Amino acid sequence: MRTYISPIGYDTRRATRPVINQGMQGGDMLVLLRPEAESDTEWANQTIADVKQYLHEAEPAFEINVERVETASFEATVRDCCRLLGDIEPDRETIVSLGGGARDVLLPLTVASLVYANQIDTALFFSDLDSTVREWVLPDLTTQIPDRTTDTFTIILEAGGWISLSEIVSRTSHSKSTVVRHVNDLEEAGVIQADTSEKAKRVRVTFSGEILSMA
Structure with missing residues (x-):
């Protein structure tokens, strides 16, 4: 079963298209994140109603919930988003959509998603350029490169690919x-990945490792 997390603005496609693209079935759930305070409540309510109608036509058993998130401060919104991600049951597939809604919610959700990157199965993005849904790889910024492995990690990084x-x-x-x-140790930290499909094991730096090496 899947849990989708998506900020909701006034464009229904940004909430519905990632769900349709990934697939939906009974028992799946979409959590729409809505600011605690909104300037146009009527329009927002209509957008949510349209999302529910569209997705329920495709799968009547699909569950849709609306969560209000605190937007009084950036810190408060990040905490709320972290709480929501942390409360998802571990046996559910977690899919976060980072392509819509108010920036007051979208940016804090992005930060929270980086904190919980190792618990998020898929991160999706609705492109402003061509309206396509793309999958993003979130770097795990909570991990570390073990000090004792620095020399080995540097060699792998400088290889620029498989070594x-x-x-x-x-x-x-x-x-x-x-x-x-x-x-x-580096594999366990998630900063390199290994390939054993050939006779000799080879490794390369992951996106997380690449980002951490820039710090």
Whole structure:
């Protein structure tokens, strides 16, 4: 079962299209995030009603809830969004849509999504350029590159792509067993990924590792 999280503005497509693209079935749920205070309540209510009608025509058992989020301050909105993401049951697939709604909610939700990146299964974005739904890879900014692995990580990063363990060993003063331990630690941290489809294991830096290396 899936839980979709999406800010809701006045464009129904930004809430409905990601759901339709990903698929829906009975037991799935869409949580629409709405600012605590709105300038045009009537228009917002109509947009939500249109979303419900459209999605229920496709799947009558699809559940749609509306959550009001505090918008008195950026910090309060981030906390509310973190609470919502943290409260999702772990056995449900979590899909966050970052393509609509008021910026007062969208930006804090994006920050909260980065905090909970390792618990979010899919992050979607509704493009302002061509109205397509795209999948984004969220970097896990809560992880760290272990200090003892810095030399090994730097070699993998500088490779600019896939590199075998034997190549790493040839470029460092560490023993093969030490490099293997470093690689295992880096994999566990999520800053590199491994490929074992060929005879020799090879690794490369993940998006999370790339972003953390810039800090």
